[in-house]
Amino acid sequence: MAKSHPGYEALSRYLSSDFAWQLPLNLQGEEFSYGECLEALRRLKTTDPSIYKLLAYKWLTTRSRNDIATAHHMDSSTLKRLWNKAFDILVNYLRHGAREGNIAPHLDPIDLLGIINKC
Numbered sequence: 001m002a003k004s005h006p007g008y009e010a011l012s013r014y015l016s017s018d019f020a021w022q023l024p025l026n027l028q029g030e031e032f033s034y035g036e037c038l039e040a041l042r043r044l045k046t047t048d049p050s051i052y053k054l055l056a057y058k059w060l061t062t063r064s065r066n067d068i069a070t071a072h073h074m075d076s077s078t079l080k081r082l083w084n085k086a087f088d089i090l091v092n093y094l095r096h097g098a099r100e101g102n103i104a105p106h107l108d109p110i111d112l113l114g115i116i117n118k119c
Helices: 006-016 034-047 049-060 065-071 076-097 112-118
Strands: 025-027 030-032
Touching: 006 025, 006 049, 006 076, 025 034, 025 076, 030 034, 030 076, 034 049, 034 076, 049 065, 049 076, 065 076
Parallel strands: none
Antiparallel strands: 025 030
């Protein structure tokens, strides 16, 4: 079986143990405060509640991945992919969104109606 990403392991450990003590998260040389982690989790919960719920099972229960997957009527590998997606989103929010208050501040808005009208 493939080894998981070290950043995912650090984030998973933080959410399941250190998070309750309100310690900062050290993620591959970058340090994030407890408040930044809360903000990233809040954003994940509002943008994709189903993935947030599955991730919450990972850190709030001691059940195995197979047990959680079976309870949600999905394959274990599907659950792992969804957890990896949740970790990707959280890391993105931490690195780009939680500090600056905007998820992607450097992107210009796209005028979809203008593009459709030109076609």
